[in-house]
Amino acid sequence: MRRSTLLTAIATGLATSILLTIGQPGAFAHCEVPCGIYDDHARIDQMLQDTTTIGKAVAQILELTGKTDAQSLNQLTRWINTKESHATRIQNTIAQYFLTQRVKPARQATQAFNDYIMRLVQHHAVMVAAMKTKQTVDPQRVAGLREAIEAIAVYYSASHSH
Numbered sequence: 001m002r003r004s005t006l007l008t009a010i011a012t013g014l015a016t017s018i019l020l021t022i023g024q025p026g027a028f029a030h031c032e033v034p035c036g037i038y039d040d041h042a043r044i045d046q047m048l049q050d051t052t053t054i055g056k057a058v059a060q061i062l063e064l065t066g067k068t069d070a071q072s073l074n075q076l077t078r079w080i081n082t083k084e085s086h087a088t089r090i091q092n093t094i095a096q097y098f099l100t101q102r103v104k105p106a107r108q109a110t111q112a113f114n115d116y117i118m119r120l121v122q123h124h125a126v127m128v129a130a131m132k133t134k135q136t137v138d139p140q141r142v143a144g145l146r147e148a149i150e151a152i153a154v155y156y157s158a159s160h161s162h
Contacts, residue, residue, distance in 0.1 A: 047090045084134055094123050
């Protein structure tokens, strides 16, 4: 497969994923008014906090598994819902804040375009890792989500926010 075809396929897949995620209810990322007020570092911190919550939810789900009393079943349901909502919030933050407002497109056949593609791939990896935490109760998936967020955090240090 030619490189330009591969890059087009990657960009098309990412665009589809973004559109599907944007349609999710309950976006908490940022407004779409061109206000110019961004706090990228705070968004990264929030996603890491969401990841910690997902990790706690996974641990609690594993601890409650097999218990059949009403209180345990109630708590199990609440932890599952918590895990889902925090993973969705991460996906929305990537789609509605970072990909639509902070990751800037670049012209093909430039070094900036290669950087753009790398950033798209890394941001998409966060969205996929968040999805995997919804699908499983595997602590390794939570660790993978944290690693994916930390991989994009290098682009958004506190000194670059404005």
